[in-house]
Amino acid sequence: xxxxLDRRDRAPRTGPPAVEVTxxxxxxxxxxxxxxxxxxxxLTVAPGEFVCLLGASGCGKSTLLNLVAGLDQPxxxxxxxxxxxxxxMFQEAALLPWLTAGRNVELPLRLAGAGRxxxxxxxxxxxxLVRLEGLAEKRPHELSGGMRQRVALAxxxxxATGMGGSxxxxxxxxxxxxxxxxxxxxxxxxxxxxAELLRVWEATGTTxxxxxxxxxxxxxxxxxxxxLSSRPGRVVREWGTGSExxxxxxxxxxxxxxxxxxxxxxx
Amino acid sequence: MAGEDRAVxxxxxxxxxxxxxxxxxxxxxxxxxxxxxxxxxxxxxxxxVALVLFVVVWQLLWASAIWPEFKLPAPGAVFGxxxxxxxxxxxLSIIWTxxxxxxxxxxxxxxxxxxxxxxxxxxxxxxxxxxxxxxGLQSLPSVAWVPAAVLWFGLTDGTIYFVVLMGxxxxxxxxxxxxxxxxxxxLPRVGYAMGATRSQAARLIMLPAALPGFFSGLKQGWAFSWxxxxxxxxxxxxxxxxxxxxxxxxxxxxxxDMPSVMAAIILILIVGIGVELIAFRPAERRxxxxxGLATGP
Numbered sequence: 001x002x003x004x005l006d007r008r009d010r011a012p013r014t015g016p017p018a019v020e021v022t023x024x025x026x027x028x029x030x031x032x033x034x035x036x037x038x039x040x041x042x043l044t045v046a047p048g049e050f051v052c053l054l055g056a057s058g059c060g061k062s063t064l065l066n067l068v069a070g071l072d073q074p075x076x077x078x079x080x081x082x083x084x085x086x087x088x089m090f091q092e093a094a095l096l097p098w099l100t101a102g103r104n105v106e107l108p109l110r111l112a113g114a115g116r117x118x119x120x121x122x123x124x125x126x127x128x129l130v131r132l133e134g135l136a137e138k139r140p141h142e143l144s145g146g147m148r149q150r151v152a153l154a155x156x157x158x159x160a161t162g163m164g165g166s167x168x169x170x171x172x173x174x175x176x177x178x179x180x181x182x183x184x185x186x187x188x189x190x191x192x193x194x195a196e197l198l199r200v201w202e203a204t205g206t207t208x209x210x211x212x213x214x215x216x217x218x219x220x221x222x223x224x225x226x227x228l229s230s231r232p233g234r235v236v237r238e239w240g241t242g243s244e245x246x247x248x249x250x251x252x253x254x255x256x257x258x259x260x261x262x263x264x265x266x267x
Numbered sequence: 268m269a270g271e272d273r274a275v276x277x278x279x280x281x282x283x284x285x286x287x288x289x290x291x292x293x294x295x296x297x298x299x300x301x302x303x304x305x306x307x308x309x310x311x312x313x314x315x316v317a318l319v320l321f322v323v324v325w326q327l328l329w330a331s332a333i334w335p336e337f338k339l340p341a342p343g344a345v346f347g348x349x350x351x352x353x354x355x356x357x358x359l360s361i362i363w364t365x366x367x368x369x370x371x372x373x374x375x376x377x378x379x380x381x382x383x384x385x386x387x388x389x390x391x392x393x394x395x396x397x398x399x400x401x402x403g404l405q406s407l408p409s410v411a412w413v414p415a416a417v418l419w420f421g422l423t424d425g426t427i428y429f430v431v432l433m434g435x436x437x438x439x440x441x442x443x444x445x446x447x448x449x450x451x452x453x454l455p456r457v458g459y460a461m462g463a464t465r466s467q468a469a470r471l472i473m474l475p476a477a478l479p480g481f482f483s484g485l486k487q488g489w490a491f492s493w494x495x496x497x498x499x500x501x502x503x504x505x506x507x508x509x510x511x512x513x514x515x516x517x518x519x520x521x522x523x524d525m526p527s528v529m530a531a532i533i534l535i536l537i538v539g540i541g542v543e544l545i546a547f548r549p550a551e552r553r554x555x556x557x558x559g560l561a562t563g564p
Binding site: 196 | 283284286287290291293294295296451453454456457458459460461462463464467471472475476478554557558559560
């Protein structure tokens with residue numbers, strides 16, 4: 001018996017891309033010290049798609065994510081990220097320690113100017129979505145690492161989707177950028193959160209661009225895995241996954257390719 | 268077949284929910300509440316015992332008559348002096364004179380020190396220009412300003428407030444600078460990623476994040492205000508300046524009245540500790556507790 005992914009194949013997605021990166025290069029520094037982090041990267045993510053950016057350290061995957069998030073500007077090329085601002089989730093939950101879990105989730109809505117009662121209601125919805133119902137009054141230090149990361153997920157969803165279904169004329173599924181969000185967690189918690197993320201993704205229809213260096217994680221989560229080379233970062237290859245995919249085979253295949261990319265630097 | 272698969276998946280999901288609940292239960296940090304009697308026993312009893320021991324040793328030294336009475340009065344004489352001053356109402360007027368000055372001076376220092384600290388923390392040029400001076404001023408005893416202040420302002424309240432400001436402003440400004448420096452760089456990034464404007468990021472993220480450092484600067488600023496005030500009051504005495512604790516201490520010295528000298532020292536100490544315990548300690552505990560930074564009970 002072969003392990004396959006417990007996932008329905010989706011209908012091909014239509015509409016304008018959620019994220020479109022065209023011929024993007026990023027150079028840090030100048031002159032002899034210049035480091036080319038990204039070189040001619042093209043990447044298109046369809047609305048609702050789950051894409052993993054995979055690569056060894058130094059491949060500029062976090063740089064690419066920062067460019068899409070608008071936290072940094074490309075040296076050349078263009079980055080377009082749909083109509084709404086993408087939300088970002090980092091390796092650390094980066095919750096504001098003086099705010100309760102609920103207030104943390106409310107913060108992006110507050111920044112967007114939403115009223116108190118409606119944003120409280122939306123925060124409760126999102127906390128329920130990540131199975132933290134009833135914990136809105138807890139402070140970050142009273143929660144476990146996995147719970148904090150789920151609060152961060154709820155906050156990112158609040159930032160990506162705004163007020164969501166309640167009151168908005170059109171529901172915007174939004175774009176979620178995740179920079180190794182489970183990297184600092186223990187194996188069991190990580191496994192659980194991966195399953196939770198898939199569930200939330202299916203429930204919300206959010207577009208997800210997920211950065212990782214863990215091949216197994218990328219194969220489990222993504223519909224499409226994009227492998228980046230290191231220094232300079234370029235797109236090497238990409239693989240699609242579906243319900244027919246043999247997980248072990250794909251995992252082995254990508255690992256071989258990743259090894260190849262890394263070894264090229266030793267020569 | 269497909270239905271069977273779906274059932275397996277659903278079962279796995281239910282299991283995953285249980286795993287999640289279990290993880291949450293196991294990994295959630297537990298906060299131990301220390302019972303009230305225990306906090307009383309560890310926090311209040313030891314200082315009281317130490318105080319009683321101190322008075323007993325003092326009494327024994329006095330009784331052994333190693334030093335003459337005018338150098339070491341009996342504890343009873345000193346506490347009697349304090350009681351007399353309170354009974355005549357003079358103690359309250361002396362303490363009020365000093366405290367009102369210290370509070371007013373501290374508030375002035377707050378108004379000047381906060382924007383100064385913000386400027387130093389956020390403008391690199393200002394930081395490299397006056398940052399070192401500001402930390403240097405912190406180690407300059409503000410009593411050194413008294414002679415200059417007397418020459419500039421004469422024996423007026425201006426002299427006293429000037430010395431208090433020179434003591435407190437650097438502490439408050441430096442506290443804010445180090446508070447802002449200690450904010451993890453990820454927090455403002457998160458703010459910008461969520462679409463915060465610069466003013467929203469400053470108001471909703473940077474200032475609350477810098478609050479613990481700023482508050483410890485305020486606490487130190489208060490201590491420096493109080494010290495500087497006492498130094499100024501002891502040196503710059505004049506009927507036009509009113510009669511505060513420092514002047515009272517100075518008068519005790521010129522009359523060689525040891526009990527009132529010691530009474531003055533004890534009152535200065537009590538006011539200093541009292542303000543710390545009543546105003547600063549509870550506020551600081553609230554700030555730290557909200558962030559999970561509180562140490563001890």
